[in-house]
Amino acid sequence: MHILIVPDSFKGSTSSIETANCIAEGVRTVFPNAELKLLPAADGGEGTVDALLAAVGGKRISCPVSDPLGRPINASFGLLSDGWAVIEMAQASGLPLLSQEERAPAVTTTFGTGQLIRKALDLGCRHILVGIGGSATNDGGAGMAAALGIRLLDKNGHSLPPGGEALERLAQIDCSSLDPRIAETEFIVASDVTNPLCGPQGASAVYGPQKGTTPDQVIALDHALSHYGAMLHIQFGRDIAALPGAGAAGGLGAGLIAFCNATLKPGIDIIFERLDLEEQIHWADLVITGEGRVDATSANGKLLSGIGRMARGAHTPVIALTGSAGAGSEQLQTMGIPVVLPIADGPLTLEQSLAQAPQLISTAAARAAHLIRIGHALSAHSF
Numbered sequence: 001m002h003i004l005i006v007p008d009s010f011k012g013s014t015s016s017i018e019t020a021n022c023i024a025e026g027v028r029t030v031f032p033n034a035e036l037k038l039l040p041a042a043d044g045g046e047g048t049v050d051a052l053l054a055a056v057g058g059k060r061i062s063c064p065v066s067d068p069l070g071r072p073i074n075a076s077f078g079l080l081s082d083g084w085a086v087i088e089m090a091q092a093s094g095l096p097l098l099s100q101e102e103r104a105p106a107v108t109t110t111f112g113t114g115q116l117i118r119k120a121l122d123l124g125c126r127h128i129l130v131g132i133g134g135s136a137t138n139d140g141g142a143g144m145a146a147a148l149g150i151r152l153l154d155k156n157g158h159s160l161p162p163g164g165e166a167l168e169r170l171a172q173i174d175c176s177s178l179d180p181r182i183a184e185t186e187f188i189v190a191s192d193v194t195n196p197l198c199g200p201q202g203a204s205a206v207y208g209p210q211k212g213t214t215p216d217q218v219i220a221l222d223h224a225l226s227h228y229g230a231m232l233h234i235q236f237g238r239d240i241a242a243l244p245g246a247g248a249a250g251g252l253g254a255g256l257i258a259f260c261n262a263t264l265k266p267g268i269d270i271i272f273e274r275l276d277l278e279e280q281i282h283w284a285d286l287v288i289t290g291e292g293r294v295d296a297t298s299a300n301g302k303l304l305s306g307i308g309r310m311a312r313g314a315h316t317p318v319i320a321l322t323g324s325a326g327a328g329s330e331q332l333q334t335m336g337i338p339v340v341l342p343i344a345d346g347p348l349t350l351e352q353s354l355a356q357a358p359q360l361i362s363t364a365a366a367r368a369a370h371l372i373r374i375g376h377a378l379s380a381h382s383f
Contacts, residue, residue: 044267141255296328
């Protein structure tokens with residue numbers, strides 16, 4: 001039997017690599033002679049670097065950067081064996097880097113993400129993939145731009161301070177010192193977000209509250225990004241603010257399009273292509289996937305729905321393991337994943353589930369394998 005194990009991370013507990021290993025451990029207790037292939041995966045957010053390093057090979061590069069509030073930290077990115085750099089913006093500018101009390105999208109910055117890009121350029125990379133999930137920022141990529149040499153000036157010719165709020169005072173965009181290597185570099189942005197920069201579906205209104213904005217701040221930040229978008233339009237002759245995905249990661253999508261001529265693509269499309277997933281699914285007799293929580297959003301362009309659709313086309317059965325199954329998880333049944341198995345084997349608190357996740361995942365994988373064995377036995381009988 002050929003079994004393809006292609007999970008996402010169980011956020012807060014196991015990485016995609018750890019999850020894949022736990023599933024394999026459970027499956028081997030039932031099918032010790034099965035041929036297993038482990039493909040840790042991601043959808044362009046957390047775990048993208050790990051997934052691509054595991055699939056393509058390469059190494060992690062660590063460098064000092066600024067966190068969303070300008071404090072010094074160390075962050076890392078992947079340097080793949082094929083020469084691509086893979087950057088997760090959350091490593092430098094992500095919400096997990098801040099405490100609940102520190103969340104302040106009016107002043108947080110993507111400067112650290114720009115520093116990661118600059119380090120990749122220093123290492124000779126001319127193909128850069130940027131995953132932009134999990135941001136703590138709402139600055140339209142202004143901080144990233146500043147790290148790459150762009151000067152955003154007020155009416156007195158002074159550089160704006162960090163953060164989205166200051167963009168209200170933007171009077172001039174000076175690109176004369178933009179790192180010239182940017183023009184020689186291909187930028188691909190992994191993002192499933194299609195929101196524009198501004199308006200009711202824009203970065204501030206939709207994603208600002210989860211980053212700590214009050215209703216009044218949402219209005220102020222949206223107004224600032226609207227002005228920023230108008231200035232980008234004047235500077236580059238494109239209505240970048242209106243493009244799908246411009247509002248991703250607090251507007252970092254817009255900044256990458258404007259200053260790096262980036263192309264935005266769905267994260268799963270990028271990952272699946274690099275993993276050669278379609279061919280791998282055709283190889284498999286069974287696919288086991290999973291993620292920390294499965295709900296209605298899982299059916300909307302996320303990793304599981306993509307795996308399900310691809311497996312359905314190949315007539316390969318899929319089982320998904322999950323930490324919790326919420327409302328809407330049943331939608332995956334129409335997308336090629338008929339079975340979603342929660343890993344908990346009894347009443348557990350969230351803290352207990354996170355602490356016990358490796359064992360719970362392994363045990364749940366073994367349960368799934370036992371069910372498969374029973375199915376094989378039943379198929380030998382007619383009813």
